[in-house]
Ligand code: ADP
């Protein structure tokens with residue numbers, strides 16, 4: 001179970017820029033939350049604080065009923081996928097997917113089973129020997145997703161994961177991400193500035209502006225009262 005509370009979170013950077021101001025929201029277990037808003041409104045900062053890559057100036061990130069502010073990123077059970085795929089260029093698909101398990105000193109048999117399971121789920125079984133440079137954009141994004149889910153995260157964060165793909169592939173990957181979310185039963189926070197992505201993927205949409213929450217609504221509510 002991974003319901004979350006983002007409890008009155010604020011972030012001031014050292015140069016006194018307030019990136020996020022009193023962000024307060026409950027997120028249901030397995031909810032698909034989409035975060036939208038203009039560039040610079042604090043979306044990435046919010047994700048980085050949740051995953052543990054950025055300190056919080058005030059407030060709490062609560063997962064289940066645990067405050068994780070002081071839990072290191074690697075122990076939070078949160079996966080994050082970025083806009084650039086950030087695959088390891090010198091490693092093949094197998095080793096890219098396996099990477100996090102190797103870091104955890106997972107035994108070889110368990111690792112091999114998990115990698116093959118994830119590869120199958122992501123349709124990558126026949127590409128395990130390939131290097132990232134020889135893959136298409138969609139295949140690379142699937143490797144990035146596979147690498148992120150190998151540790152069975154409680155929470156999945158995605159920061160504009162499709163913005164580097166062409167329009168046709170974006171539509172296809174949209175469906176794949178929705179299906180992946182349903183299979184994994186994780187809680188999802190997905191950042192995008194694509195209206196259609198937000199409206200088709202979200203259970204709820206959070207609109208941010210200048211570091212604050214401006215609106216929280218379901219796609220149906222936004223459709224009726226834009
Ligand atoms: P978004 O993801 O919505 O584009 P960001 O979270 O990246 O917004 O940025 C929010 C604000 O915080 C912006 O004003 C940005 O310039 C500032 N900011 C982001 N990262 C840093 C940083 N590492 N140091 C100082 N200011 C930053």
Ligand code: ADP
Nearest residue numbers: 092093094095098102108111112127128129130
């Ligand atoms: P090491 O980390 O010990 O140098 P490798 O990274 O080469 O080993 O591989 C670790 C395990 O993963 C091996 O048992 C190997 O069979 C398996 N493996 C690596 N790459 C592939 C692949 N492309 N397809 C299938 N199995 C692979």
